[in-house]
Amino acid sequence: MGTNVELFEVSLRDGLQNEKKVISTDDKLRHLEALLEAGLKDIEVTSFVRPSRIPQLADAAELCARLPKRDDVRFWGLVPNRKGMERALDAGLDHLCTVVSASDTHNRKNLNRTSRETLAANREIFQTVRAEGGQARAYLSTAFGCPYEGDVPPERVGELAGELYQAGAHFVALGDTIGSGSPELMQRVLSEVYAAGVPAEALAVHVHDTQGTALLNVYTAYQLDVRRFDGSVAGVGGCPYAPGAAGNLASERIVHLFEQMGVETGVDLRGLANAGSQLATLLGKTSGGPSALIAQLKGLHVRSA
Amino acid sequence: MGTNVELFEVSLRDGLQNEKKVISTDDKLRHLEALLEAGLKDIEVTSFVRPSRIPQLADAAELCARLPKRDDVRFWGLVPNRKGMERALDAGLDHLCTVVSASDTHNRKNLNRTSRETLAANREIFQTVRAEGGQARAYLSTAFGCPYEGDVPPERVGELAGELYQAGAHFVALGDTIGSGSPELMQRVLSEVYAAGVPAEALAVHVHDTQGTALLNVYTAYQLDVRRFDGSVAGVGGCPYAPGAAGNLASERIVHLFEQMGVETGVDLRGLANAGSQLATLLGKTSGGPSALIAQLKGLHVRSA
Numbered sequence: 348m349g350t351n352v353e354l355f356e357v358s359l360r361d362g363l364q365n366e367k368k369v370i371s372t373d374d375k376l377r378h379l380e381a382l383l384e385a386g387l388k389d390i391e392v393t394s395f396v397r398p399s400r401i402p403q404l405a406d407a408a409e410l411c412a413r414l415p416k417r418d419d420v421r422f423w424g425l426v427p428n429r430k431g432m433e434r435a436l437d438a439g440l441d442h443l444c445t446v447v448s449a450s451d452t453h454n455r456k457n458l459n460r461t462s463r464e465t466l467a468a469n470r471e472i473f474q475t476v477r478a479e480g481g482q483a484r485a486y487l488s489t490a491f492g493c494p495y496e497g498d499v500p501p502e503r504v505g506e507l508a509g510e511l512y513q514a515g516a517h518f519v520a521l522g523d524t525i526g527s528g529s530p531e532l533m534q535r536v537l538s539e540v541y542a543a544g545v546p547a548e549a550l551a552v553h554v555h556d557t558q559g560t561a562l563l564n565v566y567t568a569y570q571l572d573v574r575r576f577d578g579s580v581a582g583v584g585g586c587p588y589a590p591g592a593a594g595n596l597a598s599e600r601i602v603h604l605f606e607q608m609g610v611e612t613g614v615d616l617r618g619l620a621n622a623g624s625q626l627a628t629l630l631g632k633t634s635g636g637p638s639a640l641i642a643q644l645k646g647l648h649v650r651s652a
Numbered sequence: 653m654g655t656n657v658e659l660f661e662v663s664l665r666d667g668l669q670n671e672k673k674v675i676s677t678d679d680k681l682r683h684l685e686a687l688l689e690a691g692l693k694d695i696e697v698t699s700f701v702r703p704s705r706i707p708q709l710a711d712a713a714e715l716c717a718r719l720p721k722r723d724d725v726r727f728w729g730l731v732p733n734r735k736g737m738e739r740a741l742d743a744g745l746d747h748l749c750t751v752v753s754a755s756d757t758h759n760r761k762n763l764n765r766t767s768r769e770t771l772a773a774n775r776e777i778f779q780t781v782r783a784e785g786g787q788a789r790a791y792l793s794t795a796f797g798c799p800y801e802g803d804v805p806p807e808r809v810g811e812l813a814g815e816l817y818q819a820g821a822h823f824v825a826l827g828d829t830i831g832s833g834s835p836e837l838m839q840r841v842l843s844e845v846y847a848a849g850v851p852a853e854a855l856a857v858h859v860h861d862t863q864g865t866a867l868l869n870v871y872t873a874y875q876l877d878v879r880r881f882d883g884s885v886a887g888v889g890g891c892p893y894a895p896g897a898a899g900n901l902a903s904e905r906i907v908h909l910f911e912q913m914g915v916e917t918g919v920d921l922r923g924l925a926n927a928g929s930q931l932a933t934l935l936g937k938t939s940g941g942p943s944a945l946i947a948q949l950k951g952l953h954v955r956s957a
Contacts, residue, residue: 532912559902560905563868597864600863603863607865608834
């Protein structure tokens, strides 16, 4: 495995679903163009939940119909269940993400069933996606702590990650839903996940920055061979089902960290700062976020959206 | 050297001097009580610059006259020069901080002379403080990068740190003024500083969170034997002479990190969250800062100020 890192951009899904302001399909496509210009190759564009549940993503089918043709880019859609999968496939997506929580309570609040019931349903999605020639990515939420249960045993995270991988997921993304991860916990969790047979190549880490430890956890995971990281430009988003869970880790910070370390991401930080600045403006957020600061320190000119 | 960590609280000085709102001496003393209640033992309470330059700290003498009598706590005052030192000693403080920038341009903008000219003047301060039975702490600013010069050679940082220590400073605090530090740079800088004869026991790290890497740099410094860290509750403050330098790293985040790691800080996180929440309210800041988030995740009740 090389020293390169792959960034998985979630601003259009995990980001927007947690912002009050609903953005038009046109604006989403403009943001997508900025992300592509920055060099991103894995972009989660929407989710196929009931439109009434997440109005911000109600335009999933229209958005997918208007995606640019890019053979070198993977556009991902999140599907909560079989019905969502069918809508996603109908919309032309064959790179699908599923969600299981490591803690039953969080899974019940989110999907109204136990973790293993959801996992069993995911298996069918993975197999269908494989038959379609696509790829499947399983989010394993609350892998570092649950807002309802508190600590989640790393052994359980390892077991579930192993089962998701055995069930056919190409990638398993460990989610730090409430930002409660630490270097020590990352080590314990990854040790269990590797022991359960999930190779580092199939792993991703999806961290939230609730307590400011997200970048430290990314760094620790990198030291422990993880090479795939989720980020959301300008740090927008979070988890609506986890009280207290603040925004995603800003993609700019991840790329900046790896640039400092001399690790290739394939992403242009200036382009990413443009995309982040553009999205923040669309959402009516004031400046001063990571894009602005990083651009300032690097002496970059960030064009206003 | 043990595994314990000592926190150096800078909210009353580095924090307040960078907030527009001027807080009354009464309110400062109330904040100080909250810090003491949280168990802090090293607190920088003010600076002795010209009152016209930093109106927020113009009450230095009055504040010092009203400090609680606590033999187990060290109250620190920052002095830019000999005149400031005399005012501080007159006010009853004998734990004094000085400032030198590792980059000449930053030092000139800040103090209107070269780094080594300031260093020579500091020597007299260190000797006087020692003669008074107190302690001296030398901030070495821009140790990880300068807003005017960019990169600062680690060799130069090592040399200056060594000279400050040889000149009589009990402690040298390496300042990441613009938040440009990285794990690799921390390693290079500390390696030079140790090679210059400064022992880990005499070192502190003072990081700013401009690019979100501050906690990672604290963690890296800890791995490299540093045991003293500066923080400002609620993350208030920054550096008025460094464009783009956002707030200090929140003390709550430092304590939270070490709690996660099982490292003793002697500070009660609940008490610290109280102090942070109180200060944020005094400054008219909205909630949602580190205190609120950390308290929420830990299920703590933070009393409103």
